[in-house]
Amino acid sequence: MTNFVFHDIALVIISSTVLGWLSLLTRQPIIIAYILAGILFGPWGLKLITEIEFINEVSSIGITLLLFLAGLSLHPTKLLELFGKTFLLTLLTSLAFASVSGGVLYAFGFTAMEAVISGVAMMFSSTILVVKLMPTITLHQKHMGAMAIAVLIMQDIFAVLAIAFIKGGSSTSVIGWLTSMVAGLFLALVAILVEKYVLRRIIKQVQRYNELLNLVALTWCFMLALIAEQIGLSHEIGAFIAGVSLASGPISNFLAEGLKFFRDFFLVLFFFTLGAKMDFGLMQSVLIPGLLLTALMLLMKPAVYWAAFRIEKETQKFSREMGFRLGQNSEFALIIALLAADSNLISASSSQLIQMVAVLTMTISSYILIFLFPSPLGTSKPLKID
Known part of the structure; x- marks a missing residue:
């Protein structure tokens, strides 16, 4: 299997690089090039890459790092303030998306269970796409990024609840979820205390050695990610808690810059x-x-x-841009679709419908974001390097 894995990852890198380069020449979003590379070289294209499941598992590291770096930009006090402001907004908008999309599918002849699960899958926006394409070059955009992350984290919590129901489907799921939420809050508190009194001293000792400093940060990220999984949360939320706990430290910006390459590499695998x-x-x-x-x-x-x-009394311009930035389906929809199909709650075709809508909305949304708004992957002149 080792040779196949090396062969496949090498082809992923080569094909993504070539199509990414062509996308820049033709002024297309790079993310689309990565998705297209998967279509062309995967099971429905040239069939040159076979270890898709293994690469998919490895690519989850990118999502973990994405949330870790997002947390690094949010001070705990600021995060709590944002959660208080966005909880009701996130809950009501999520219910609106679920009820309308589920109603449409029920009208098309899908079963009630398929309509409900599909509707739930439509509730969430893509953490990867939103954070990846969110610039932080002005105070306005930093505020927008912080608000978007607060909404996305609340959605992640709702997604954990949805996945718990799909896996358990009973009152024990609710009890387990509530227990996990309390454990998650306790984990966040412990993480902040450990960072302040233990981790900060370690960072001070190794800060002159960039390689070891980055390893310390990655260790903290993955350690909390593993702990979060053990208490019923997702590893993404654990990584986010790790990032937030470091956000109040003196070198959070330096760590964020140093780890961006690792995040981007694994996100290529994801797309x-x-x-x-x-x-x-x-x-x-x-x-x-x-x-x-x-x-x-x-x-x-x-x-x-x-x-x-x-x-919420945000400006017209802010609200419009935020709407477009959150205006796609989430990678969580893919997880829900696969879990529900494996549990025989929905048919294979319903699962594929959820996945198709997620991929199409993410693809089209990336075009909208890149060509309408400032973006690290955009084509606007101010973001180019001469």
């Missing part, structure tokens, strides 16, 4: 596998409802978020 895992055979049976739902989400999410942030 590649996103394209490679698309099943075009099953898509044909759900093409019409899938395209309709894709259009509905791309129109509804920006409008609903715009209205919600206007109610």
Whole structure:
């Protein structure tokens, strides 16, 4: 298997690089190039890459690092303030997306269970896409990034609840989820104390050695990610807690810059596998409802978020841009689709519909964001290097 894994990862890097370069020449979003590389070289293309599941597991490191670095930019006090402001907003918007999308699918003849689970899968926005394409070059955009992360983390918590129900489907799931939430709050408190009185001293001792300093930060990230999984939370939330606990430290910005390359490399693998895992055979049976739902989400999410942030007394410009930045489906939809299908709660075609809508909304949304708003992967002149 070792040779196959090396062969596949090498092809992923080569194909993603070549298509990424071509995307820059043709002024296309790089993320689309990575997805297209997965489609072309995966099981539904040239079939040159076979270890898709292994690469997908490895790519989850990118999501972990993404949340860790996002947490590094948020001071704990600021985060609590944002959570208080966005909880009701996130809850109400999520319910709106779930009820409308579930109702549409029920009208198309899907079973009540399939409509409910599919509706829940449509609730969330993509943490990867939002954070990856969110610049932090002005105070305005830093505020937008902090608000977006607060909404996304609240959605992650809702997603953990949804996954608990799919896995357990009983009152024990609710009790387990509540226990996990309390344990998560306790983990955050302990993390802040350990960072202040233990980790900060270690960082001070190794700060002259960049390699060891980055390893210390990564160890802290993955240690809390593992602990979070053990208490029923996702490893992404554990990594986020690790980042937030370091945000009050003196070198959080330095750590964030030093680890960006690792994050970006693993995210390339994630977007590649996103394209490679698309099943075009099953898509044909759900093409019409899938395209309709894709259009509905791309129109509804920006409008609903715009209205919600206007109610929160944000400016017209801020609310409009935030609506578009949160206006796609999430990678959590892929997880929910696979788990529900494995548990025989939904059919394989329903699972593929959820995945198709997630991939299409993320793809189209990336075009919208890159060409309408400032972006690290954009094509606007101020972001180019001469």
